[in-house]
Structures are given as structure tokens and as C-alpha cells.
Amino acid sequence: MDPESERRQRLYRVSAIVLKRREQGEADRLLTVMTRDRGKLTLLAKGVRKPASRKAGHIEPFTYVELLVAKGKSLDLVTQAETLEAHRALREDLWRSSWAYYVVELADAFTQDEDPNALFFDLVLETLGRLNAGVDPALAVRYYELHLLSLVGYQPQLFRCVQCDAPLQPEVNFLSLERGGALCPSHGSHHPETIALPVPVLKVLRFMQTRPWEQVAQLQLSPAVSRQVESILARYIVYHLERTLRSPAFLEKLRAMLARTKMVNAEETANGESNGEAALSINDENAPG
Numbered sequence: 448m449d450p451e452s453e454r455r456q457r458l459y460r461v462s463a464i465v466l467k468r469r470e471q472g473e474a475d476r477l478l479t480v481m482t483r484d485r486g487k488l489t490l491l492a493k494g495v496r497k498p499a500s501r502k503a504g505h506i507e508p509f510t511y512v513e514l515l516v517a518k519g520k521s522l523d524l525v526t527q528a529e530t531l532e533a534h535r536a537l538r539e540d541l542w543r544s545s546w547a548y549y550v551v552e553l554a555d556a557f558t559q560d561e562d563p564n565a566l567f568f569d570l571v572l573e574t575l576g577r578l579n580a581g582v583d584p585a586l587a588v589r590y591y592e593l594h595l596l597s598l599v600g601y602q603p604q605l606f607r608c609v610q611c612d613a614p615l616q617p618e619v620n621f622l623s624l625e626r627g628g629a630l631c632p633s634h635g636s637h638h639p640e641t642i643a644l645p646v647p648v649l650k651v652l653r654f655m656q657t658r659p660w661e662q663v664a665q666l667q668l669s670p671a672v673s674r675q676v677e678s679i680l681a682r683y684i685v686y687h688l689e690r691t692l693r694s695p696a697f698l699e700k701l702r703a704m705l706a707r708t709k710m711v712n713a714e715e716t717a718n719g720e721s722n723g724e725a726a727l728s729i730n731d732e733n734a735p736g
């Protein structure tokens with residue numbers, strides 16, 4: 448093989464979302480990226496912390512970037528980078544940044560190296576795009592959580608009792624983390640491990656699981672229902688991440704978030720405003736049933 452074609456064989460091109468980066472040596476960075484075709488990769492970007500680096504601006508967190516990569520002995524090297532979507536608002540606005548960090552941390556935690564999942568990749572990219580465009584971040588992220596669970600094989604069953612298979616009735620039902628879905632009152636209510644699913648909370652979860660984003664974006668949730676949905680999804684995610692033993696540091700953060708949510712819920716209960724049923728409004732003729 449002539450040297451030129453040998454060189455070309457060692458190069459490959461990927462479209463990637465930058466999930467995280469860390470410093471390496473004096474001037475280099477290690478990047479964790481998610482790609483559509485090759486899954487998650489760890490790449491070395493040499494010299495990017497030097498002021499004159501042309502690659503540096505393209506490989507910030509949350510950017511969607513096209514990379515030309517050279518196969519290396521241990522790590523593959525980024526040789527060229529070109530921005531496809533900068534998602535600039537996600538870095539300039541601290542509030543949106545924090546949501547975006549959560550999105551990429553979940554993407555990192557729920558993927559293995561070199562195990563591509565194109566639909567999951569598309570979901571991450573769409574979610575970052577929505578956050579960047581300024582949609583209600585809580586809705587975008589809840590939608591993301593529910594859909595990523597489906598895409599990685601942990602879709603919660605929200606329509607039938609996972610024990611008796613009976614369709615759930617409009618009453619307080621229960622969620623079993625362990626069994627990955629809802630239980631009817633006769634199978635869930637006496638179980639210490641289950642979480643109560645009030646009617647409006649189950650409605651919102653089902654709606655988000657089955658409707659396209661354009662409809663979910665129209666939802667207006669009361670703060671109480673919004674927090675209950677957040678807390679239930681966080682517990683569900685922690686449970687399934689823990690079982691697969693991924694990302695312990697991230698789990699710590701999620702647990703801290705969960706503790707804060709619990710504190711807020713407890714305060715609300717103390718103030719007698721925990722039932723958000725009346726404030727739920729779904730701006731859609733075909734409200735979820």
C-alpha cells in the first residue's frame with residue numbers, strides 16, 4: 448500500500464456531540480463524544496488549549512461537530528473539527544447550561560463505548576437543540592428522560608398493571624421501580640417498595656411517553672405535578688442506572704437532586720398544597736386518558 452492510501456485508511460469522519468472533556472497534560476484534552484454510527488468514543492484532541500488552536504472553539508461541550516479522526520495506538524486523535532451546531536446559548540446561559548449538562552450526563556451514563564444507538568443519538572441532539580432554542584427546559588428534559596428509557600430498554604409500562612395485565616383505571620395507581628411499570632391498586636397499594644401515581648401524574652407520564660414533542664411542548668403543568676413527575680422519573684432512572692452499575696459520581700448528583708425534590712414536596716404537603724390535580728391543564732382536545 449502506498450503511504451497516502453495507508454494514511455487515508457487510518458482516518459475516519461464522524462458527526463459527534465461533545466458530552467464532556469477533561470484536561471490532559473499541558474495543552475491537550477480528552478473528549479467523550481457520542482456519535483451516530485460508532486456510539487460513544489473517547490478521543491484525544493492535541494494542542495487545543497493553546498491560544499492559537501483552530502480546533503478549540505469547535506469542541507466545546509454540547510456542540511454538534513464533524514470530526515476527522517486518526518486511529519491511534521491507544522487513543523484516536525482529532526485531526527480536524529468543524530461545527531455543525533454550536534448550541535451557543537447552552538454555554539452562555541447558566542440556567543440552560545445546567546439542563547444541558549444533565550442531558551449529556553444521562554447520555555454518557557446510559558451508553559457504552561462503541562455501541563451505537565442512532566435513535567438515542569438523535570434524541571440527544573434534538574433535546575439540546577430544543578434547550579438551545581429556549582423551550583420550557585423541564586418539559587424538554589422530562590420528554591427526553593421518558594424517551595431515552597424506551598430507547599435503552601427500560602420503558603416503563605404505564606397502561607396496564609405489570610402483575611395482572613388489567614388496564615389501569617383513573618384512580619391512584621402505583622409504580623414499581625423493580626418491575627419497570629405500573630401496578631393496579633390491588634397489586635400495588637400494600638407494597639412498601641411502590642410509589643403512588645396520582646391520576647394527573649400518570650396522565651402526564653403517558654402523554655409524554657406516547658405523543659410527539661410538538662404536543663408535549665404545549666403542556667402547562669402545575670408546579671406540584673411537574674415536581675412529582677420529575678421526582679418519579681429521577682427515582683426510576685437512579686434505580687435502573689444503579690442496576691447497571693454505571694457512573695457512580697453521577698448517581699450521587701442525581702440522589703442529591705432527588706433529596707432536594709423531596710424536601711420541596713414535604714414543604715408543600717406541610718402547607719397543604721400537595722395535590723396539583725386542579726391546576727393540571729393540557730391544551731389538547733385529545734387529553735390523555
Ligand SMILES: [Zn+2]
Binds near residue numbers: 608610630631633
Ligand atoms: Zn394488577
